[in-house]
Amino acid sequence: xGFWLVGAEIILIMSAFGACCGGLITVWCQQQRxxxxxxxxxxxxCVNCDRQIESDELILAEEAIENKKAAPAPRERSGSNDEPVxxxx
Numbered sequence: 023x024g025f026w027l028v029g030a031e032i033i034l035i036m037s038a039f040g041a042c043c044g045g046l047i048t049v050w051c052q053q054q055r056x057x058x059x060x061x062x063x064x065x066x067x068c069v070n071c072d073r074q075i076e077s078d079e080l081i082l083a084e085e086a087i088e089n090k091k092a093a094p095a096p097r098e099r100s101g102s103n104d105e106p107v108x109x110x111x
Contacts, residue, residue: 060074
């Protein structure tokens with residue numbers, strides 16, 4: 023009895039696993055960026071970091087910039103398309 027997965031299935035599983043790991047790392051980094059902790063420890067102390075905490079004004083300014091990237095609300099529809107088109111020349 024041989025291996026039950028073909029090459030395409032292995033690539034699909036590895037890609038899904040990599041995407042999940044990348045998403046988790048991204049979420050964790052975003053959470054740590056906005057946290058108020060001054061000492062960070064990762065992997066049971068293998069990686070340590072002492073950092074300066076950002077001021078409240080800087081955090082509010084960054085959030086305002088991030089909110090401006092959102093798409094503006096759609097405009098109300100004008101009535102010009104509702105009128106029939108005249109075909110007189």
